[in-house]
Amino acid sequence: MKHKLFLFDLDDTLLDFKASEQLSFARTLQALGLTGDMAALFLQYQAINIALWRAFETGSVSKDFLKVERFRKTFMENGLELDPEAASQLYLESLSDTVVLIDGAVQLCETLAGIGEVGIITNGVEAIQNQRILKSGLRDSISFVATSEASGYAKPDVRFFEYAAQMARPFVKEEAIIIGDRLDADILGANRYGIESCWFNPERLVNASEAVPTYQVSSLHDIMRAVA
Numbered sequence: 001m002k003h004k005l006f007l008f009d010l011d012d013t014l015l016d017f018k019a020s021e022q023l024s025f026a027r028t029l030q031a032l033g034l035t036g037d038m039a040a041l042f043l044q045y046q047a048i049n050i051a052l053w054r055a056f057e058t059g060s061v062s063k064d065f066l067k068v069e070r071f072r073k074t075f076m077e078n079g080l081e082l083d084p085e086a087a088s089q090l091y092l093e094s095l096s097d098t099v100v101l102i103d104g105a106v107q108l109c110e111t112l113a114g115i116g117e118v119g120i121i122t123n124g125v126e127a128i129q130n131q132r133i134l135k136s137g138l139r140d141s142i143s144f145v146a147t148s149e150a151s152g153y154a155k156p157d158v159r160f161f162e163y164a165a166q167m168a169r170p171f172v173k174e175e176a177i178i179i180g181d182r183l184d185a186d187i188l189g190a191n192r193y194g195i196e197s198c199w200f201n202p203e204r205l206v207n208a209s210e211a212v213p214t215y216q217v218s219s220l221h222d223i224m225r226a227v228a
């Protein structure tokens with residue numbers, strides 16, 4: 001296998017962030033006294049959250065602003081007199097303890113760690129991502145975790161990948177590959193940095209973006225065969 005450095009996105013690539021997010025959101029609002037069906041409210045929150053993360057990735061907003069604003073805006077649009085700062089704190093505490101693995105993640109990382117080096121590249125909050133990795137059972141297979149919070153830059157910014165490369169031992173572009181579910185962050189970032197990529201696309205979406213993955217898989221179980 002020509003690849004010796006495997007740079008994995010974390011959320012919705014190795015960990016099922018959508019499942020963790022929905023459970024943590026419900027727990028947060030219940031702790032604040034809200035009851036009833038929260039499905040519609042969660043969908044609104046998701047849309048607001050995604051837009052804010054896109055703004056963060058372009059440098060338009062800070063992560064600290066994002067963490068509170070997503071709740072403030074959700075509450076405001078629904079006439080809810082709840083404290084967005086308290087919601088943010090409760091949510092982050094719950095999220096760090098709520099881990100759902102994508103099928104095949106542990107076995108894949110263990111196998112790849114025996115071949116080379118496995119690193120995590122994530123735009124998530126550093127303390128939370130480290131805690132989630134620890135609880136996931138992936139920690140022993142992972143050599144390092146590069147976060148946007150620590151680097152000061154977010155995927156797909158080339159400077160984020162330069163930061164991650166400095167953590168590898170050693171870094172050789174021709175032997176590295178980025179594996180992730182986000183075309184606009186993981187795959188585009190790989191394109192800009194000049195290394196190969198594998199798009200994890202379990203929903204079999206059509207790529208209508210400018211990002212060009214080297215490989216594409218719909219299951220983590222297919223990665224070994226695809227990148228060999």
